[in-house]
Amino acid sequence: MFYSFLQVPRCRFNTLADFSRFRLLGSRIYGLEGGHSRKSTGKPFIAKTEGRNRTTQNSKLSKIKREIFAEPSLTSAAVNVNTTGISQPYKAEYCDIQQMIAENEDLANLVTVIVFDIETTGFSRVSDRIIEIGFRDLQGGENSTFQTLVNPERYIPNSHVHGITTQMVKRPGVPRMGELIPILLQYVKSRQQPEGIVLLVAHNARTFDVPFLYHEFSRYSTEFPPNWLFVDTLPLAREVKKSRGLKLSSISLTALGDFYNIVNNSAHRAMADVDALSLILPKLTFDLKLPISGLVKESFRGSDAINSKKKTR
């Protein structure tokens, strides 16, 4: 029997419901069960506490994962990470990751899966800016989610899309990107396993979220940490639709949510979309019979998304 790493009957991840929350700052709480509001948070900087102590949970999780990934097909031998287009400085680091994976049969214990989403002032990675981010570590535990508005220091022309207004992001306490990056790095670092890798998952990550994030980091002379890998769920959804012959009119996040009966009352708010994708991802990996080693295989570096060129045919 084959199961997705996120959808195993034996494995109950206490990540997506029934959690209390810890707020670093702010009063607005987002959750999967209670729906989401487009109203201003007023104090936009929020982290959550979710359920149990993470150490205890990790212990159980590790045991479960050891059971899940005991199958030969899920060992590191199956991992074949594509290094095409990787710049030389990154290549050495990337080889280190490959070596690390190859030397560890217990791959799952090395990988932290974080679903993320951004809201922006528009589609141009060059001229537009990020105005909201949301992150969720699917392992759950304390402070497993991270979300905040971001002050882009400019007018927001597309409030009709996400409900985020210029006034909202100009409030005191809303960080600018330069202030947020160190905190974001610290958040991800706090979630990863020692010497582990992080899979950051987003819908249309390759051509939207990752390039946007990359350019924002570049503006502040910051590079993605070498242990960050990205996964785009758009091609996964495309593959599911193709291989299973699903009658999906679209593979947008909204359409996928509808298809899998996932309620999202605040689409186009970062954390609401993160929560939706957090529920869609297990469905996709299950349908594709994709273990975590498969997700690693599907992953790419941030620099790959920037350096890739349009295919010539």
Next chain:
DNA sequence: TGCCAGGCCCTCTTTAGGGCCTT
């Protein structure tokens, strides 16, 4: 003056073009 995002995928294609997906 005109443009104003860009990469992937599909097909009525491959020496191309249009739709999709993200905000």
